[in-house]
Amino acid sequence: MTPEPATGTSPGGLSGHTGTHSAATVIRFTRVRKEYARTGLALKDVSFAVNKGEFVFLTGPSGAGKSTILKLIFAEERPTAGEVKIATLSSATMRHRDIAKLRRKLGIVFQDFRLLEDRTVEQNIAFALEVTGAPRAGMSGRIGRLLTQVGLASKAQALPRELSGGEQQRVAIARALVNDPLVLLADEPTGNLDERATRGIFQLLREINATGTAVMMATHDLDLVKRSDCRTLEINHGQLVLDSAEPVPGASPPAR
């Protein structure tokens, strides 16, 4: 019994700015409301959809609700009202044991990288594969290809602390990609990086997107957002105030 999103409030059928016009929706928020027991209302009536192969920026000031949106996507949090639908999995019908299944469809990258400090780059990536019960045969070939893709082919045996911040984030991205996700979620992936590393990571995310993986990147680096022509969702005070792909009814476009 999955409630059908009302077409009037849902920007379904959007086309991505990246040029891949696919109708398959990978993320759909329908009138999502999220209240935290301690801090109160975090999101209010948020609706949007992200299609397969899109690149979407999620922007807004700190505390606006960007992280909440990402947490709702990877089911770290459940919506108080409304529905979050990732591919075919809906928050309305999802059971606890479906969460692992959901996360295998997603690749998640954090500001603080979240690598296991006592394992090599290769082991960190293998870990994400092993967790899904993937056979060990053929693993190293796949990891090697991914490391080449993120530009770290020579660092497979390095420990995270031997790498720069940008390199560590590349490892985290390789780990996020290892299970062929539908969507790559990146929560301030460049927040801890300098200008140069930031550009490198962004370039890498664009390359990944070009291969067909949808990317949703939360950031408050407005320069980065302005320089690119990607679709932007802007959140403020828990509300979607801008969707560059479609005007949000009743929201005044903020100065950019």
Place this chain on the structure above:
Amino acid sequence: MTLAWREALLAFRRSPMLSALSVTTIAFSLFAFGLFGLVALNIREALTRLEDRVEIRAFVADRTPAEAAATALGDVQAFPEVATAALITPAQALERARRELGEFSDVFDAGILPASIDIKLKPGFRDPATVRAVAARLRTYDFIEDVRYGEEWVEKLQEIRNVATLAGTGLGLTFAIVAVIIIGSTIRMAVLARAREIAIMRVVGATDGFVRAPFLIEGALKGTLGGILALVMTWTASELIGRYVFAAEFFDVRLAIVGIFAGTVIGLAGSAFSVGRHLKAV
């Protein structure tokens, strides 16, 4: 499952201090439990030895025909509570009295002591009620003149046994609970030390079962090691007591294995509880 084993063993290698600490903590709490168990075991052994001496003696009237006494003996031997029953002739009774009371051996003359049927009851039937019932049944034979079984002594023994069982169960339970709590917190420390790793596992799509498995293996291994260590410590303590204080019984192989297995189960339960709580919390 090989990955779960590898992760569990890796945990020992990566945090040897914490692992050693947990194993030692488990060992010491099981050691306390083991020492208590040893005391309980020895008290029970002593009581059983005392109980072995519970005996019913039914005195047979003079001039009872030998066949009548023999038939009665046969009946008595068939009682379900009876372990052994023997007919003691006056001559044998005299012999025994002289042996047991050496300094008065002159006092006894032939024919002074009556014949008797001496009965020992099976273990488990040595409580006052059963003893009394068997004695009453013996009295129904008209050639049985008197039945003696040291009523007071049997009742006192029962009392001691009751107190020992009650105190033993209470103390044992307390020790076991303390052991479970200590072991649970030790494993909780191990879980918290790896909270970051657990969070990462969950983010990359590990199921709860997958996250749990290495911890369960780790807990079971630590519990087993702790159990073995505790057994060695208890055995050493028992040997020392045996050498300098008094000879004490030690657990038999079956109990020793049960003890180690208890370590395994406590380790397993402790980690299941700790990981379960952690998984629910994050």
